């Protein structure tokens with residue numbers, strides 16, 4: 061691939077910059093243009109100039125210092141401590157020679173940045189190093205530490221791959237972008253293994269690449285990557301909507317088989333996705349059913365991840381621009397707005413979304429500048445999928461907990477590690493701190509603690525209410541004393557034999573994990589209650605108990621042991637991270653632009669079709685419910 065385009069850009073920049081600024085080098089870093097200069101201070105003091113340059117070139121521009129003007133690291137550390145107020149609580153400072161960046165980890169990153177970026181500019185002016193400011197989470201997170209470690213040691217590799225990608229997207233369109241097609245590769249008329257390929261004459265982008273964790277063989281678990289139009293060598297980019305495995309669980313496989321390009325997602329998605337992918341490998345290993353990729357490929361996914369904030373526009377292929385928007389489903393979940401060609405066609409892929417404010421997150425965005433095709437999920441798209449409001453679900457939950465604690469029982473809530481668990485933690489903390497339910501320990505078991513730690517590292521993605529509490533009132537509900545992290549088996553024994561308490565544990569459908577152990581220990585206790593707050597799939601232990609089975613046979617050390625269920629069993633609807641039927645319909649009605657076509661996916665066949673036909677009937681919009689392997693022409 062030629063770098064002629066880079067030379068052209070360089071010439072344009074030289075022409076526009078004042079002579080006193082010495083240009084050392086210009087590089088692509090993904091879709092951004094990085095200028096290395098010997099006068100970083102002049103550049104940081106002339107933001108208007110940079111903004112104008114970016115506007116003229118229609119590219120995002122980053123300024124970094126040439127190595128020759130960087131201050132010695134030791135002196136830089138001293139200088140940073142002089143410049144940054146102590147209240148920022150810096151915990152670590154590290155250097156990246158490849159990018160001339162200094163990584164500053166602090167408990168209060170906002171103070172390191174300073175008002176309008178004044179403090180971080182001061183650092184550049186005095187040291188030459190460009191500060192990369194990271195939050196030290198109030199709850200330490202092993203995954204975030206691991207990711208930071210991987211990134212620190214792969215800086216050169218990352219830079220090379222971003223350069224290659226930059227050349228690819230900046231070479232522009234070779235052909236007229238006169239057609240667009242979408243191939244369904246998984247997650248159509250089903251829930252699980254979401255995957256689709258967006259193609260134009262110039263570009264190929266994969267939207268999600270998930271697994272079906274309930275699948276019984278490779279054919280039903282993984283997406284159809286063998287469709288004739290899909291080729292790893294020709295793939296420009298992968299976009300991941302959110303961290304649930306049915307949307308990202310198969311991404312490491314792409315890297316195993318030679319994909320070298322980027323995967324675009326939000327920062328929380330990258331972190332949570334790594335946690336869930338590693339756990340998936342672990343579980344598969346334990347069940348002696350290994351996945352067709354390993355930890356190395358999860359690490360490669362981390363190295364190739366390009367994280368975007370909501371609202372940030374980026375070129376991801378020669379004729380496609382991507383913008384991610386809040387989807388309200390789990391932390392970092394995103395709707396992808398894809399702008400093809402020069403304003404020709406705009407597509408929004410919703411991923412999973414919640415069109416209602418929750419404790420944790422703001423509702424999904426319905427404002428888009430332009431929109432021709434909407435690809436939307438339909439998990440609860442059936443007309444009978446009416447669920448109680450979040451508010452009444454909370455009240456019902458509190459009533460059950462209140463009653464159980466009063467009769468000196470324990471409350472067991474099996475829950476998914478990411479999303480519902482944190483939502484419940486916020487609700488429980490709130491009701492407990494207001495004295496509505498008795499103050500008892502809330503035991504947090506399994507992966508929930510780590511997922512919560514990741515939530516505390518990314519507070520800017522939480523709901524406005526939570527952000528206000530954390531940033532302005534200095535009160536972070538996640539670090540409340542009410543929560544207790546369960547570390548080992550002995551503790552679990554003490555918990556089930558001890559005083560009344562509330563237990564949140566994985567797995568959410570009692571398909572393994574510690575929730576099953578708690579269930580076994582508490583099943584015979586008439587005073588205790590098991591509360592289901594999430595979906596229980598057919599065939600899971602959770603579903604059987606929910607249906608009212610009172611005798612549960614379980615295999616233990618080669619023998620069958622029967623558990624007699626005497627504990628109370630309750631199900632509370634309304635805590636779902638998905639939009640219910642009414643919210644799905646309202647979402648389409650309230651979109652800022654009426655789309656010309658709607659494609660429904662991610663739902664049982666009947667629900668996907670029911671939602672599509674209702675939209676067509678009542679809103680007069682063309683709809684389609686493709687099968688897996690079908691290809692739809694969008695333009």
Ligand SMILES: [Zn+2]
Pocket residue numbers: 302304389412
């Ligand atoms: Zn999801």
